[in-house]
Amino acid sequence: MIRIDKVMLAAAVSCAALAGAARADGTVEVLHWWTSGGEAKAVGELKKAFEAEGGTWVDSPIAGGGGDAAMTALRARVMAGNPPTAVQLKGPGIQEWAEQGALNNVQDVAEAGNWDKVLPPALASIMKYEGKYVAAPVNIHRVDWIWGSPEALKKAGVEAMPTTWEEFNAAADKLEAAGLIALAHGGQPWQDATLFETVVLGVGGADFYRKALVELDDAALRSDTMVASFDQLRKLRGYVDPNFSGRDWNLATGMVMRGEAGFQIMGDWAKGEFLAAGKVPGEDFLCAPTPGKGFILNSDSFTFFKVSGDDNIKGQKVLARLIMSPEFQKVFNMAKGSIPARTDVPLDDFDSCAKRSHEDLLAAIENDTLVPSMAHEMAVPRSVRGEFLDLVTQFFNSDMSSQDATTRLADAVQRAM
């Protein structure tokens, strides 16, 4: 009958949240979709730290589809009037919920912790609504990485990781000539979009990327540069093996790991996969940014929902402080493959790819080439992102011409705005 007690407890907790009953220690209920491997371990660290402060942690993991199921649950919870304390929510999604008046701000914690000083400004602005922090970032993922298999590259006679798309194409041709798969890729809309945005950055540069994929400038979306980007994406499609449809990204990473494929273009969560398999960067796998000299930013964050009751609000504030603490940022990101969102955390214990990421990040901030990821919900509202994903994945899975794709994309974006 222990189970019944647990159910009762869960029910009691939710009732307490409703009634706003206060207890001495803080309580948080965290809705997230980090349910496995390094990510789950990373969340476990946060839980441990929170409980060490005397708080009660209620875990609400909902995996699947990059949080689609979790977003469904979140809507139901907000509609019902009992939102979770903190939700793994990112990018413009934060603003959308803030506009509904569904969020609490943690500005006092942010001021006490000097968040403005330690976060990249581009990221800080995403975390704020009307000048106040409503969310706290846990990490920075770089999206524009190429992962290479030294073994496959050697077999094909490719000497260095490519730095331009021309070099990439030449290397891919060599890999195919050697009977290997040139590009390991999983055919899911978000993965197709990941390829697309790295190509746009490489072909058009950071300014064009920002105009087209962030500001959604119609002229940029219809430009020849966009056509050229689709041409390059079509080339990449040719380098992918026939069985790619529906494949999970980590299976594609596995293909690079085993030397079956030469490259994978994927964010640095792929590194977590390599590290988990005991591979060493520089020896067993190579990392290099995709062409374009930019930095496509992806960041996970926890957003604070409008809960009531002293106990919940206290828990919320403690959680916000813990998330932004340098210790947590270090532990979490070593487990997840990303780098800390705080730029002042020393990276001595991190691997070479992470260090490279950190340097490039600082340089990108300096040169204003830091751009938010469209594919990973950092740049545009989900409605617009959805149109991008539909079109790009349609292009990838058909023989649509680049010119057609450009026109249809611009039309679709207009429709969604």
Add this chain to the structure above:
Amino acid sequence: MRQRRISGIVHRRGPRHVLMRGLLFAILLLFCAYYLVPLVVMISTSLKSLAEIREGSLLSLPQGLDFSAWATAWGSACVGVRCDGLEPYVWNSVLMTVPAVAISTFLGALNGYALTKWRFRGADWIFALVLFGAFIPFQVVLLPMARTLGFLGLAGTVPGLILVHTVYGLAFTTLFFRNFFIGVSNGIVQAAMVDGAGFFGIFFRVVLPMSIPAIVVTVIWQFTQIWNDFLFGVAFTIGDSNPVTVALNNVVNTSTGVKQYNVDMAAAIIAGLPTLAVYVIAGAYFVRGLSAGAIKG
């Protein structure tokens, strides 16, 4: 199980009989293979080691029997930060499914009885209205339902989930019982009425005891539907009170990390075992219950 005393299409003797019989069994067994292959794949995969899965073919049989994936799925697979496997969630599902099935079946029986044995004006209209509810996609009702549960103070609780499943199960339970009772002679009810029995007296003493076949059919259907539901479970429960389907999704749909296909498959079978057991054990009664009239339109 009652079988035919005469056979419809097969001649009794001669080479033609043997040929037809052979053909009959060939077709039946072919379909057995079609239905069984996926289950065989699941079971054999769950008994393989990860290395074996990676190297071999999906359809090849395991080299040895390795039950560790099952143990992991049941007791130690991680669902979020909690690594207790599926076990606690199986109990959540039981706590939620049993009352929901019982209540919706009982109400379906009562309504089916009232709609058919006490025919009043508009009974068919009401039935048609209720039946249409079976076709409403659950995605549509998610948000208004959430608001309603919040209003009732049942959001995120097990009773709330039971209410939801009961409400959306009523269309089918009423359908099953109505179709069953329509085949039951009115004479029995009228005889009881003459004896002075009232509405509920007849229901509990006469009608309910004779509707065991319909109850079996309805319970099987409702149990399967509710046990396998994911959408309501994910939207209307919180963390530790999640049903097993939500936990299964959390185990299988990992966003990162090595995919443990053997654990995934074992977890999928564990989540499906109760319904499988119901079908296997009650399967014979199922067809009997259906032929006893539960499907007569």
Add this chain to the structure above:
Amino acid sequence: MQSANRFGARLERRLPQLVVSPLFAVSLFFVYGFILWTAYISFTKSGVMPNYTFDGLAQYQRLWATPRWYVAIRNLFIFTALFIAISLAIGILLAVLLDQRVRIEGVIRTIYLYPMALSFIVTGTVWKWILNPGLGVERLVHQMGFESFSFDWLVNPDYAIYTVVMAAVWQSSGYAMALFLAGLRSVDDEVLKAAAIDGAGPWRTYTGIVLPMLRPVFLSTVIILAHLAIKSFDLVIALTGGGPGYATDMPATFMYAFAFQRSELGVAAASATMMLMTVIAIIVPYLYSELRKTAE
């Protein structure tokens, strides 16, 4: 005393209606009330969350300007037609065959029926493996030495919808079989005997005499199958995720994607309303005609 009695008698007379009224009320509120709410939302500016500002037909215009919606509708018709037709055909065939005094009927019946016990999530996952060219059937045939064999429907945008049909039929045809088998069992042996005496062959006996007697079974089976087809959501998500591209999108997945992934509640509500109207247009006349027949 007498008036109390009369009251009791009146109550007794009204009792069936009283008993049914909660069911009626629940349906009105939880089905029709929610449908009205959805219809209302489709005329508003709703995005992330419901927003009650009236916005005319704007959401419908956007819906019908979305290419993906046309794919979803086309798929629904292809899928529903094939799924119901094939499930019915297999169901009838297997029921008739099983009705020929098969000794191990119980075992075979259970094998045919068990897929219905599994959730669509499980079904989808397993079929995804079996149909995946790199993992399942195609690879097996290659390993057997037939290198030129190709079976890539799952990853081919033009054929992927048929793999959804395949998996759905696998899951539900056994249930159709059970319904028909039960129907056949309730047909009197005398009918078959009479047919045999008249010299009717097996084919004529079944198509001309037995199957027409099973009309009510068709009603129940079609209702159950149609309900599964319209709600086919989990299966698509687990099997293809709507892909490749959005080639296997269905109205249910379309609606879900727009409401919960894209924060376009208005468009989702518009699509839900269109879908419900389609269901009404198809199901209501059918229910009406069938209920009239059985009531007689």
